[in-house]
Amino acid sequence: MSLLKVEGLSKHYEGRRGIFDRLTGAKHTVVRAVNEINLTVEKGEILGLIGESGCGKSTLGRAILRLHEPTRGEVTFDGTEVTALDAAALKAMRRRMQIIFQDPYACLNPRRTVAEIVGLPLKLHGLAANDAELREKVAAICAKVGLKPGQIDRYPHQFSGGQRQRIGIARALISHPEFIVCDEPVSALDVSIQAQIIALLLELKREMGLTYLFISHDISVIGYLADRVAVMYLGEIVEMGPVEQILANPRHPYTQSLMSAVPEVDHAGRNKRIRLAGDLPSPLNPPKGCKFHTRCPLAIDACRSQQPGAETVGPGHTAACHRLAENLSLLDETQA
């Protein structure tokens, strides 16, 4: 059984409607941030989640943890339906499911010391008998993420970005969770620091047997550490599969263009490039049919009216596109 199973998960943000909008029957402004997502995460694996800014990656991560109450759908964690838990049970469940945030500055309360921040889960869940034990545990986990014991009584502003990210990781790990949503934990960091954190996360995973949902917009990072990848576009997963498959043989035109847009040191002088026109459409008024058709060079009439369903294109590899059967490559199309 998968550790985490997400079925038909949606999260819609409803805009405020004034009295008169209601009287005149004006429509809600609804942001369909996440739409009908199905995915599973196996124990011990890293599922990479990739997509452009605003496509709903963070929302999905938070909806899974019920940090944002999902609009529809089910999340099952280790056999328990998270979406059906009451407040007390949910609190207990939060020991087991944690999150690491993108912004190392905003994710730590500036008015609390490291010991307080990292020790908070122990306090909340009554995991430490007394202060001494709490400090001991905090010191231990801090050491594990590479912070010095002498630093635990300092405030976040006294640390650099990379160190702050370590504090955030320590906080997520101290209650010994099994599953962690990593919401772009490295994108705010400099290259050299980024590598430190990635190495740390991999090491911790190995040591503690963790499972990650790893969100990033950087294909290189995902390609380096994920076991499987899900590609999101405008609130939906357009392609999902083992990382080697996706890298070597992306089937969805969006995945293909994403890959080719990444500037890479190794590919210097590459002259093949898929140039996508336009920007990500607004989730307020998502296009009908296939969400990608407005930017897709391969779009046909069907794409404009019908939404494609996910089809299996390889072992564990699915994609949602009307033209999968033709096995086209965008590169060929646009270079022609």
Add this chain to the structure above:
Amino acid sequence: TDLTVGFTLDANTLDPANHRKRETETIIRNMYDGILTRDANMKVVPQIAESMVQVSPTVYDFKIRKGIKFHDGSDLTADDVKFTIDRITEDGGMGNGQTSPRQSLMGPVAGTEVIDGDTVRITLKEPWPILPAMLPFEEVVSKAWIEKVGNEGAATSENGTGPFKLAEWRKGDAIIMDRFDEYYGGSTEIPPVGKACVDRVIFKIIPESASRVAALLAGDVDIINELPPFSVKQVENNPDTVVMKVNGTRSFFIAMNMQGKYFADHRVREAAAHAIDKQLIIDKILGGNAAPIEGILSPDAFAASTDLHKYSYDPELSKKLLAEAGYPDGIDITMDVEGAFKDTAEATASLLSKAGFHTKVVVGEGAQLSEKWRTKGGEKTGDMYFTSWGNGSLDPFDIFTPTHKTNDRGNSAGYSNPEVDKLLDEAAVEVDTVKRAGMYHQAEVIVNKDLPYIYLWVPADLYGVSKRLKGWKPSADSRINLHDACIE
């Protein structure tokens, strides 16, 4: 020429029958004349009436002068006078079921009629000897005009018979009046008779007393009312201004709660009376501009007694009396007072404190204090109430009765003496003035002994006046009549 008066308050309305405010009347009085009026010595004299005859204790006849014109040019008739009085005295007399708020000022009027063309007869339900003293408070309006413009029109415009007619009313700022050139001349008993002297008079509203004084010193205004006593020197030292004063009609006194714990005891009241050095306060705070009193009546009032026992300033005696009453260490009391009289009350309180009455002054708002003290027989709380009572008519009826009759509206002390009640009731309807005066004297003597109040003083009304001004004198009823005033 213009004459400007720096005046404390704006008129509420210009309708003579629809207000209850002295200041409003002062302004209105320069545009409207009354049936009767007073001269500078407070003597009641005819104005629009040519003469007054008391036919019986309850019937008065007024012969109306001929040739008086309203400002709109129409002639004044006896009908207008009847209309004026009916409008005030009849229930619903204002129209729309409204009754004039001035009704109660006219006592028990039963009705008015016009007899033989130019005589107006007022009939009373019961004898009320002070009707002539009260009539100067009312002004005559034109029936036709009121019927034309209605109460709304009368509130903001005027059509009187007075020496000035309204030019402009800048609400809250000033009322500007022009001379009425067809003025009949005013009361024949107050010379000079004739048109007003100045072309234009302006009542400029300056509520702050310091600003009012400043305006006078700066030459912006020619007369200011309510000159504060401490500014007298300033005004006198200024080469262009002088102070004018006139005996006031408002008596100040301290009510002692006779239903309370301490002041039910006569010795305590007496002790309090001896604790206060009236003359000191009059000299130091009121600048000497007040007359001490030993009874409620002002020295100028009808039947005021001059031979009442004086409770001299004697703090030792106070302490002794207090000790006798069982309070050798003195007592802790509060003294309620309205903000306006705070300083004199505090000075009084400090004198009381020195004599063993440890007095805390509590400043309250007029509305709240009258609810607390003027309970008309209801329960009373509190110890002392530093207050005053105005008596524009200078008739004891209007001050003695309300403050001393059992459970009457102004009886803050909760005083009750059947003998005094009886005297006051009888005096109110006694037509023989000598007898009436005797009754009041008798009552004063009793009250002076019973001591429900500590009678303090009657302050003089002070005016600051420019030396350019001639022919004007202040009046004890605090009116400012500008008919005779001239500017050099």
Add this chain to the structure above:
Amino acid sequence: MKDALLEVRDLRTVFETRAGRICAVDGVSVAVRRGECLGIVGESGSGKSVTFASVMGLVKAPGRIESGTIVFDGRDLRGLSPRQMRAVRGRDIAMTMQDALTALNPALSVGEQIAEVLEAHDETLPARGAARRKAIRKASIEMLGLVGIPSAETRLRQYPHEFSGGMRQRIMIAIALACRPKLLIADEPTTALDVTIQAQVLELISDIRAKLGMSVALITHDLGVVAEHCDRVMVMYAGQVVEEGPTTEVIGAPKHPYTQGLLASIPRPALRGQPIHPIEGQVPDLIGLAPQCRFYSRCTQRREACLAPVEMRAAGPAHNARCILIGGDEE
């Protein structure tokens, strides 16, 4: 360098702050040749932006240029009066900024923001009146067209918030290029953008560079971008240039341990399963630096000699690096 458009020598820019004196740019020498694209890479705070703000004369208090020469097209920019400098800015040297959302004035229409540069610098315009306005309008529309924004006429009336991130970046580029500058300083033009949009914008800059024959200084911390777009690259670390040279050489055979570490720490799908080797530690604080190799504390190959000041050394014909390991004369 004889064909250098911009030549900066020994630039030192400092900030006097309450905490102490920050030497943000410490003896930086840089040259941008005519028509070339120079990439400047380095971690956050390494002095990339301040170096070019110094060139533009835009260092604001508490910062100031302490020493160095800045020669642009034969003119010494440091000797110019503020007024003369303003004439250079926007006309000869233009700049785009990292975040287009904050760099475009939210209160002014896009049209006005383009027009005002033309108004300020373009001498070919008619002197005044309707003709001038018309000419400016025409030029503005042309610029928006150049950066690929359709229906420019209506777009000119709109405000920055009505555009997407990529479009804003293009508008900023349009503004920068309005007077056909000789040098474009592009300060992290794509960091805030998504990869697909980033590709569009970078391609646009390359296209225009070719079309107008201008030089570009492309500031970034993405080595991939440099690899794909720049002729030469300069690596900065803690206020100093640590390595510079042709892109292929620097990326293909980096000489400085920092550059090497940087390249090694980029996670790449190719390295799946293998451990990456991050540079340990972090960038030193710029206050009170010792006169030693700035990379000393993080360097895996550090030795005693690194504790003395280290100068740039030639590592190839046009390739220099600031490391004692170069040239074999290590002690």
Add this chain to the structure above:
Amino acid sequence: MSLAAETPAASETILRRNLATFTGNRLAMLCALIVVLFVVMAVFAPWIAPHDPNETDLFRRLQPPGWMAGGEWSYVLGCDALGRDILSRIVYGARISIFIGIVVILVATTIGILAGLAAGYLRGWVDMLISRIVDILLGFPYLIFAIGLMAMMGPGLWNIIFALAYKEWVIPARVVRGETLVTRELEYVEAARALGASRGHIMLREILPNVLSPVIVVATIRMAHVIILEASLSFLGLGVQPPTASWGSMVADGRAFMLEAWWVSTFPGLAILFLVLAINVASQGLRDAFDPRFSE
């Protein structure tokens, strides 16, 4: 895994750092000192005041200050209309002004913080309700509201405090609500939620400490304001009871004598000015130190 480079700072707290910034500001420090002096003066009034502030002596009525003809040095600042020593009354008056200032601000800030936190964090109908109340109270002119309340409740020290606090809480509430709306979206709040923290914990332990510094800044500025408001109420005759001295009522009582005895209202007026100015300058310093967004 080790970190070679160390962060520079020793173990200092934000508070200490802010205080250091604040103490570095000489003018602000001076003014803070003046405020402290005023407080000391208020607390030790009986030992400082040369005379009994309520001791009237009609023979000293409107006696000029010591240095003027007719003045006495033992009554340095002269006497008021009842011959009371103005200096002593100012010293005692500080008690009223400062007490009212502090209590009103404490009460209002406490209420305001709770209301603002609830509105900003809980949103929904709580926010709706609180925001409407805030709107209503804001629509009410301050002085008219206070005068109305004073008329309703009658005079008295505590009534003044109520009358002012009733409306004053709205200001910190608005500030806190605004800050909370921003802070609640920050990731550390989300992190606390993800860890299973309760709403109470999040509001009081995570958000509150972070919205406190603007509140402190606003509170000091408002304290200056409240002191003037109290004085204004006293000026309109709705202040504390005599003979208790309040600066506002001293100015009010003295204004009538402005022409003949300027000292009666000028010295208490200056006292208000100095205290309020000192609080304002000090709070400006606080603001620069605690809320860098406001400072340059």
Add this chain to the structure above:
Amino acid sequence: MSLSKLLERIAQLVPVLLGVSVIAFTMMALTPGDPVQIMIGDQAITAEQEAQLRHDMGLDRPMVERFFIFLGNTTHFDFGESFYHKRPVADVIAERLPATIELSLVALVVALATAIPLGVLAAIKKNSIFDRIATVGSLLGVSLPGFWFGILLLMLFAVHLHLLPVSGRIGFDSEVPSVTGFLLIDTLVAGNMKAFGDAVAHLILPAITLGLPMTAILMRVTRTSMLEVLRQDYVTFADAKGLSRRRVLFRHALKNALIPTVSVAAIETGSLLGGNMIVETVYGWPGLGRLVVESIFLRNYPLVQAAVLFYAVTYVLLNFVADLLYTVLNPRVKL
């Protein structure tokens, strides 16, 4: 702005006005003191006459009924009759309004006209002597108790120097027909420059006393937001474009910096209107504030209630105007 948003704004007024009405009504109703008693004072009255008066004033009905009558009448702009003026309250207020509005507006304009340039200058010359003086000056401005300062000004300029008039809105030599009620406008309409000068002379001291704290606050706000804006990337970018200093400062920076100034000005104008009874008292200015305070003391319920409603409406409208101004200054904001 869309119609529905406009309607929404108006709808928001309703709960505020209702709340203000309820508070104003209950506050007055709970205040001890009887208007009839106050009106009668010391004078004689019989119980029937008193009952009659109370009836005429509408005070003989139960409180709840009075409240609903008040609400009902208010909906069609009938605020009842002033107890003492015996005229519709709306008329009495309307007569006093021009004075109050004129004074407040002039104070506002003076405040804005001095605060904005000073604030900008202080921001540009940050930490200069000028900045320091302006900072201290503005702190002084907010720290001066208006009632005391007003008296000082009055004593100095009117009494001792005789430069300016002591009180009132205009002298009596200059009569102008009332067109708008705003004397500055009326005198100009009448073409009477002497009267205009006179009206200005009367306005100077009250406007300074009233406007000074506001000037101080607005100056600080402008300075702070200007400094904030000057740090923004778009200002740097504008500099990088080689624009003239003037254009950068005024077109790019100031337009954005004014946004907080506008919202603070809206709030402060509300307090100008509602807070000027002190200034009106000191300078004998025939405005609404003084009337309202007098009316509270006299328990003139209808007038107080109507005036408070007026203030609330003004407050909401001012904020509305500020919102409209926002959209001009900041196109991101849409109503």
